[in-house]
Amino acid sequence: MVYSAYTVGMEFTSIPTDKWEWHPSPLPSQITLVTSRGADGALDLAPKSCLAVMAFDPLTVGFACNRGHTTYQNIVRTGEFVVNVLPEGLAPLAWAIIAFQGQERIDASGLTFLESKRVAVPRIAECTAHLECEFDDAVAFESGEAFVYGRVLAADILSEAVGAGERGYRLLDPCFYLDGGWAGMGAAKRPEA
Numbered sequence: 001m002v003y004s005a006y007t008v009g010m011e012f013t014s015i016p017t018d019k020w021e022w023h024p025s026p027l028p029s030q031i032t033l034v035t036s037r038g039a040d041g042a043l044d045l046a047p048k049s050c051l052a053v054m055a056f057d058p059l060t061v062g063f064a065c066n067r068g069h070t071t072y073q074n075i076v077r078t079g080e081f082v083v084n085v086l087p088e089g090l091a092p093l094a095w096a097i098i099a100f101q102g103q104e105r106i107d108a109s110g111l112t113f114l115e116s117k118r119v120a121v122p123r124i125a126e127c128t129a130h131l132e133c134e135f136d137d138a139v140a141f142e143s144g145e146a147f148v149y150g151r152v153l154a155a156d157i158l159s160e161a162v163g164a165g166e167r168g169y170r171l172l173d174p175c176f177y178l179d180g181g182w183a184g185m186g187a188a189k190r191p192e193a
């Protein structure tokens with residue numbers, strides 16, 4: 001096995017511990033659209049990218065969210081959210097919609113909302129996979145952010161992508177937040193047996 005291009009001899013430069021100063025960012029993270037509802041039932045939609053799988057059984061996912069955001073307020077009040085996987089072709093939408101709030105944002109998105117199977121929060125038809133989640137807890141930080149997490153009650157993915165091997169990822173078409181922009185995934189690969 002030869003990994004020579006990435007071993008001895010590389011030089012490293014210290015970077016600040018301020019994520020906004022990372023160019024390039026060493027931690028690209030997947031961009032999703034999180035849907036949630038307020039106590040009055042009002043639908044909210046927001047891009048979230050600081051996302052992680054926290055536990056496998058039961059499957060628990062979470063994301064970092066500013067506590068002032070409607071997404072956070074909705075989730076802690078109504079206890080549900082859906083993580084919608086944003087395909088790269090729709091990445092510009094993530095930036096475009098945050099200029100709007102509330103119903104104006106929903107309208108401006110031009111997206112289509114489908115009833116979910118296990119939660120009252122809808123899924124987004126144009127997104128390539130959906131994780132329907134029940135809020136579990138949130139860990140608050142002094143910065144005003146929180147890590148919000150919940151159990152995945154139901155999940156679905158573009159039918160064509162299921163069992164399609166590496167092509168499945170091309171169909172899922174995930175995109176990743178860099179430092180102010182995004183990138184697609186490129187070709188999917190697997191380690192040699």
Ligand SMILES: Cc1cc2nc3c(=O)[nH]c(=O)nc-3n(C[C@H](O)[C@H](O)[C@H](O)COP(=O)(O)O)c2cc1C
Binds near residue numbers: 046051071072098177
């Ligand atoms: C590509 C992208 C990724 C983002 N990721 C996050 C994130 O992980 N956490 C967060 O709190 N805000 C994130 N934001 C910012 C929020 O989406 C934005 O502040 C939004 O207005 C919050 O909406 P809300 O108040 O309806 O929740 C991101 C924005 C963009 C464009």
